[in-house]
Amino acid sequence: MDLRLSPISPSMPTRTGMVQRTPTAATxxxxxxxxxxxxxxxxxxxxxxxxxxxxxxxxxxMENPNVSLEETMVAIQKAQIGFQATMHVRNRMVQAYSDIMNMQV
Structure with missing residues (x-):
């Protein structure tokens, strides 16, 4: 998986020299x-x-001679790792949603 994130909004320097992001509807x-x-x-x-x-x-x-057992096992492991990572992300998102819903206002 290749997740690359681009900058969301341009930065603007403030009087103190700190960089402050300006939120807009488009961003x-x-x-x-x-x-x-x-x-x-x-x-x-x-x-x-x-x-x-x-x-x-x-x-x-089907005993295809062009496909090796090693290649197949590596592909299975990659699929399994990707699925486990997806499940972890899903569980974290559900937990974050539950935490937010249980917050007192």
Whole structure:
């Protein structure tokens, strides 16, 4: 998975010399679209890895001489690691949502 994030908004120097970001409606839309697209891309990569591993498994079972057992096992491990990482992210997001919902106002 390759997640690259771009800067959200330009920085503006303040009187104290500190850099302050100026939030705008366009940057918040870009930020939500960026996270959404990054999440969808990551899920698509995990799904593709699982599909690739399944296809390689079928090819090994059909005794295709062009597909090696080692290549298949590596693809299965990559798919498994990607799925576990996805589950950890999902669990963290659900926990964060629960924590926010349980906050007293």
């Amino acid at each position: 918040s839309e870009a930020q939500s679209a960026g996270f959404s697209s990054a999440l969808k891309g990551a899920l698509a990569e995990v799904s593709a890895a699982q599909n690739n591993a399944t296809q390689l498994q079928k090819e090994v079972q």
